[in-house]
Amino acid sequence: MKLSLNSIACKRVVFAILLSMTFSTASTLFANTGNEDGKGPIPEVKLFPNPASQILNVQLPDNVTGAELSISSMFGQELVKTNIITGAIFAVNLDNLIDGIYLVSITTDGRTAKYKLVVRR
Numbered sequence: 001m002k003l004s005l006n007s008i009a010c011k012r013v014v015f016a017i018l019l020s021m022t023f024s025t026a027s028t029l030f031a032n033t034g035n036e037d038g039k040g041p042i043p044e045v046k047l048f049p050n051p052a053s054q055i056l057n058v059q060l061p062d063n064v065t066g067a068e069l070s071i072s073s074m075f076g077q078e079l080v081k082t083n084i085i086t087g088a089i090f091a092v093n094l095d096n097l098i099d100g101i102y103l104v105s106i107t108t109d110g111r112t113a114k115y116k117l118v119v120r121r
Contacts, residue, residue: 042060042061042106042108042111042112042113043061044060045059045060045061045106046058046059047104050118051118051119051120052117052118052119053094053121054093054121055091055092055093055094056071057090057091058084058090058091058106059089059090060084060090061086062086064086064108064109065108065109066083066084066086066108067083067084067086067107067108068082068108069081069082069083069084069092069106070082071092071094071097071102071103071104071117072103072105073102073103074103079097079102080097094119097119098119099119099120099121101117101119102116102117102119103116104116104117
């Protein structure tokens with residue numbers, strides 16, 4: 001069977017992939033591999049629930065002393081920016097965000113991890 005880019009089967013496969021990306025849980029889009037100091041990426045960051053409606057819970061590993069969290073639109077506009085504390089679950093209020101897909105960036109010690117967040121009410 002030969003698939004062309006315009007075939008219905010090809011379009012269904014692309015749609016299924018995009019749909020699964022939209023509703024996956026706290027998937028990492030990309031994380032850096034470290035910096036010049038030899039520090040690796042941020043391990044074991046937990047964001048839940050995802051999709052979220054009003055609150056996003058963030059939990060950092062115990063070995064991270066503190067971090068900055070920002071939530072941006074897919075157009076790059078920073079909508080939320082806050083400092084988060086480790087050792088506990090930190091709640092981020094999402095009431096000002098409309099339904100959609102956002103980029104969550106967590107930065108600590110010169111390392112940044114980025115995650116996809118779905119807001120759905």
